[in-house]
Amino acid sequence: MNSENFAMQEPSAVVHFDIFTLFPQMFSGPFAESIIKRAQENNLMTVAFHDIRNYTTDRHHICDDTPYGGGGGMIMKPEPVFRAVETVLSQPRGWTLPIEDAYVNLPPWQPEERLPLPADTPVILLSPAGRLLTQSVVTELSQYSRLALLCGRYEGVDGRVRSQLITDEISIGDYVLSGGELAAMVVVDAVTRLIPGALGYALGAQQDSHSAGIGGLLEGPQYTRPLHFRGEAVPDILLSGHHAKIAAWHHEQALYQTLRQRPDLLSKLPLTKEDRAFLWKWGWREEASTEGNAEG
Numbered sequence: 001m002n003s004e005n006f007a008m009q010e011p012s013a014v015v016h017f018d019i020f021t022l023f024p025q026m027f028s029g030p031f032a033e034s035i036i037k038r039a040q041e042n043n044l045m046t047v048a049f050h051d052i053r054n055y056t057t058d059r060h061h062i063c064d065d066t067p068y069g070g071g072g073g074m075i076m077k078p079e080p081v082f083r084a085v086e087t088v089l090s091q092p093r094g095w096t097l098p099i100e101d102a103y104v105n106l107p108p109w110q111p112e113e114r115l116p117l118p119a120d121t122p123v124i125l126l127s128p129a130g131r132l133l134t135q136s137v138v139t140e141l142s143q144y145s146r147l148a149l150l151c152g153r154y155e156g157v158d159g160r161v162r163s164q165l166i167t168d169e170i171s172i173g174d175y176v177l178s179g180g181e182l183a184a185m186v187v188v189d190a191v192t193r194l195i196p197g198a199l200g201y202a203l204g205a206q207q208d209s210h211s212a213g214i215g216g217l218l219e220g221p222q223y224t225r226p227l228h229f230r231g232e233a234v235p236d237i238l239l240s241g242h243h244a245k246i247a248a249w250h251h252e253q254a255l256y257q258t259l260r261q262r263p264d265l266l267s268k269l270p271l272t273k274e275d276r277a278f279l280w281k282w283g284w285r286e287e288a289s290t291e292g293n294a295e296g
């Protein structure tokens with residue numbers, strides 16, 4: 001066959017993120033390094049950045065306004081957000097607005113006409129008022145082939161964005177950031193790690209803290225060379241070559257680490273009788289473990 005007539009189609013990435021933001025430049029450093037960079041180079045994951053401001057048509061490209069009812073701060077206006085998200089999600093994965101078309105040559109869109117969005121693409125608002133991102137939420141998100149992440153700014157987005165555009169709202173923790181961009185980076189990073197082939201070591205993601213592979217526990221200590229450092233030796237068991245005993249040791253270390261750092265997690269996990277006995281030995285009392293760190 002003449003190879004010139006046989007145009008190889010680039011296989012589409014496993015996951016595609018459409019990120020809607022007023023600050024696309026914020027992503028350039030973190031997305032150009034390490035695992036995220038490699039995943040993009042290997043076409044396992046792709047990202048398209050969409051500057052919400054490009055979807056304004058007024059002279060000053062205004063994206064925020066004062067809140068009805070008073071109160072401090074500014075609110076993200078609905079029109080540029082709806083226009084950006086509906087325009088992009090009506091297009092195939094990978095589409096971005098040509099920069100020369102920003103403001104002046106936008107695809108047709110009517111403020112009062114809802115554009116149907118693909119049902120299999122969640123539109124996720126990053127906000128401190130969302131459900132908490134956990135490893136099980138990350139696993140849930142990793143099932144999609146396309147995700148839209150909307151980065152909130154100012155004091156938040158107009159209520160109609162929440163009621164009519166987004167399908168999910170996620171917080172990365174109980175603290176307030178200056179905007180959803182850092183949270184979107186966290187989501188992209190955590191989901192990308194789960195794509196088969198994204199990590200150098202195939203079992204890596206299964207052995208992460210919080211992952212099902214280690215039973216939802218926190219990971220205990222790991223060691224590499226040298227054998228002795230600052231008066232502390234690598235535990236003998238790790239040199240024994242006895243895989244079952246090593247696995248049992250790692251499991252106990254994970255139980256201990258979880259008890260010390262996040263005892264609240266223990267009550268939600270399926271612990272065995274042996275796990276409970278081990279934890280009891282280290283002072284765990286089930287009813288007292290729902291808040292705060294373990295003592296001692």
Ligand code: ADE
Nearest residue numbers: 126127128171172177183
């Ligand atoms: N935007 C501001 N704070 C946030 C948080 N904690 N999580 C997600 N998005 C946010």
